[in-house]
Amino acid sequence: MFYPYLCPYCGAVMDRLAESCGKCEKYLDTQPHFQRLENGSLCVSAFEYGDVYSKAVLDYKYNGIGQLKRQLSLTLARIIKDELIEYDFDIFTSVPTRFDFKGEHFDQVKPLARLAAQQTGNVYRSVLRQNSPKATQHTLTKEQRAENVKGIYELKRGAFVRGMTILLFDDVITTGSTLRECSDVLLANDADEVVCITYAW
Helix, strand or coil, X not given: CCCCEECCCCCCXXXXXXXXXXXXXXXXXXXXXXXXXXXXXXXXXXXXXXXXXXXXXXXXXXXXXXXXXXXXXXXXXXXXXXXXXXXXXXXXXXXXXXXXXXXXXXXXXXXXXXXXXXXXXXXXXXXXXXXXXXXXXXXXXXXXXXXXXXXXEEECCCCCCCCCEEEEEEEECCCCHHHHHHHHHHHHCCCCEEXXXXXXX
16 A cells, blocks of 8 residues: 555556556557577567656666566566577576666666566576676767676676576667677576577667
8 A cells, every 4th residue: 555566657556466557558569579699699678668668667777666676577577488488598697787776786687587587487596797897888889888898797706607598687788788798708608598688679
């Protein structure tokens, strides 16, 4: 009653077990977008960034509406079940994000990946770390984005990914530089295959 679940697209009070309110169900009826990163890894995205989809991302990332992680993760879980059924993932993991939210470091991607793992019966494991700071990606050109993330990610000490098929989460893909860099690290540490998933593209 005091902390109701809100629809990611219109902000109306809704059932916490649903992806959206009944009025906004039409926004969920779109085909996921598939693309290949420059290193050949597949990336699937739920929606094209813009309109109500960008509102959902911005409300979650920047406006502090943390409960939206459940609704967004339900959408990603549905896509995993429907579109990635041929993959037998060993672990889910996420791009390590350090976003300064009201003076605190807030990782907005990990909660989505963890919940999606629970909802699909998979295992989440944090295996990557960011070893140096980076500028905010959305302020940069495509070439600057690629340079901005080069060499800043590494496998965590003690993490093991050899021979694994991994689903790598991020919230939005634009140029693909961040996902490519993180998947390169996983593949360089002998992961068998890395598939990427994002809420928006």
